[in-house]
Amino acid sequence: MPVKLICASHSPLMEFTSPQDRTKEHTVRKAFAELAEQVKAYKPTLIISFGPDHFNGFFYDLMPSFCVGIRATAAGDWDYGPGKIDVPEATAIHLVRKVLDEGVDVAYSYRMQADHGVTQPLHFLCDGKLDRYPTIPIFINGAAAPMPTTKRTIALGRAVGQFIQSLNLENERVLILGTGGLSHDPPTPQMGSVPLEVEEFLICGRNPTFESRAARQAKIISVGQRLAAGDQSISIPLNPEWDLALLEKFKNADFSALEAMTEEDIRHEGGRGGQEVRSWIAAFSAFSELGEYEMKVHCYEAISEWIAGFGIVSAELKTQS
Structure with a gap:
């Protein structure tokens, strides 16, 4: 059964601003385009996408550590969607049962709203069609403290890897996606340090008006522009050294080092958005359950205008090389 992995940073600012150094943007978009062609040739029969949320679909009124979408639609933020994601319902339920059997308590939703943490990579890798592949x-x-430990995130990934093994179908072609990070510090509000009206949004801010969503997105665009101009008063700078060290950990399947990372460590080194690296951790953990792998770095660029240390990698099992 063929299985492939792609992990990528995301930044909705890609659609709204360009870096001063346009070669960085060209490198990222070229990497996405090349991988999109590979995905098209691969024709996955199932994509399993690990992704965060940015208070578009998940809120503090009930914040799970992990949640599997049994049915899902795009939240529509940053103009990705709206639209239905083609979730194979019976297979998703099978995944939930397998993960629970492996001892990882996971929530599940029949009405998941997936934001750009899931929809942007699907957009770039699947010809702009969120429902192109199951x-x-x-x-x-990776946004609402307290967050799951990296140890528990690895356990989730391994349980999903066990699910993939349980499929055992020769004609199945599985693609594992992980998206988020690397270092970036967007202006994500935090409970306990914001006005009551902002807390109310964090608790239950689903389905905002067009005007409120536009205002929120304009604020994030402004932060990217100010960071690119050298203003570090509103956000910690990108951390390429931390990013590249993380890529080495993934390349070497160094899960003991990943497991040792704490929420505080990640925040200090990678910023508020660096917490999203849990999606990469889960994806690689799932992939490693299937055997030894070889990872390829397609690009890494620190792009302040996108508020992202932007990395894109892929991996294949050595038995498939």
Whole structure:
């Protein structure tokens, strides 16, 4: 059974601003385009996508560490969607049961709203069609403290890897996606340090008006522009050294080092958005359950205008090389 992995940073600012150094943008878009051609040739029969949320679909009124979408639609933020994600319902339920059997308590949703943490990579890798391939989205909390430990995130990934093994179908072609990070510090509000009206949004801010969503997105665009101009008063700078060290950990399947990372460590080194690296951790953990792998770095660029240390990698099992 062929299985492939792609992990990528995301930034909705890609659609709204360009870096001063346009070669960085060209490198990222070229990497996405090349991988999109590979995905098209591969024709996955199932995509399992690990992704975070940015208070578009998941809120503090009930914040799970992990949640599997049994049915899912795009939240529509940053103009990705709206639209239905083609979730194979019976297969998603099978995944939930397998993960529970492996001892990882996971929530599940028949009405998941997946934001750009899931929809942007699907957009770039699947010809702009969120429903091109059967996809099971798996939410990992990387924004709302307290967050799942990296140890528990690895356990989730390994349980999903066991699910993939249980499919055991010769004609199945599985693609594992992980998206988020690397270092970036967007202006994500935090409970306990914001006005009551912002807390109310964090608790239950689903389905905002067009005007409120536009205002929120304009604020994020402004932050990217100010960071690119050298203003570090609103956000910690990108951390390429931390990013590249993380890529080495993934390349070497160094899960003991990943497991040792704490929420505080990640925040200090990678910023508020660096917490999203849990999606990469889960994706690689799932992939490693299937055997030894070889990872390829397609690009890494630190792009302040996108508020992202932007990395894109892929991996294949050595038995398939």
